[in-house]
Amino acid sequence: MKSDYFKILPLSLVLFLFNTMVFAQNNGFVKEKWHWDNPAKQDSSAGYVQVVKVDNVLYISGVVTNEVTPKGITDVYRALEQSLNSFGATFQHVVKENLYTTDMEAMKKYNSYRKSFYKNDFPAATWVQISGLYMPEAKLEVELVAHLPKDQLN
Template structure:
């Protein structure tokens, strides 16, 4: 049976206008999240400038909010790709991640990139979840 795509919007996460991208799409029990940075609700302010730990906490909070809006939870995340502008900040990103995940951590890839949306953005995250799969 084919499942319809459902765009998930959280009242706690700023959403770009249609024609850019969706933060969260649910298809059946599969949930796809991408483009998460520490941009504020005005989509221009960057929270945690110069601080990868703070940026990662903002991002993980957004992921959590979108998952909850989709009827899922952080423990349902099965795969994650984290983009950083400097591999040296990985310990700060992992520190923030430990505050949001327990038990089985999602499969994860950390990739250093030359740049993200603006020079102030140090971290961007995308992930996939399966609603109801976590502990």
């Protein structure tokens, strides 16, 4: 009897793993996309989307600037604001911010321009100084994760 159990167990395990993989690949979640004024809602050449919404979470791709100055920082956060607004969100919905810069000292110096967009409701944040970004001339890139209220779901 014990030996029959072990003969059946591997088959059961294989069937369980197969079913898990099938359902994981087709788990029924919906990705909504927004990409500036692009009717395809994504950039095919670089292979990315500006905003992906899954359930009530917005994943916002990085926005870059070539200058870590008040104007450059303000331009980045205005573009991020447009990304948030594409699904009815604001900076008060942002829960995570990742900031990458080639000039951390300038970012610290002009941080007040960034902070003004959050209106004293700051997210969890990670700032990293790096040697370069995808666009070689870029000096700052900021990406966000935001949560929409459950009652704001489509």
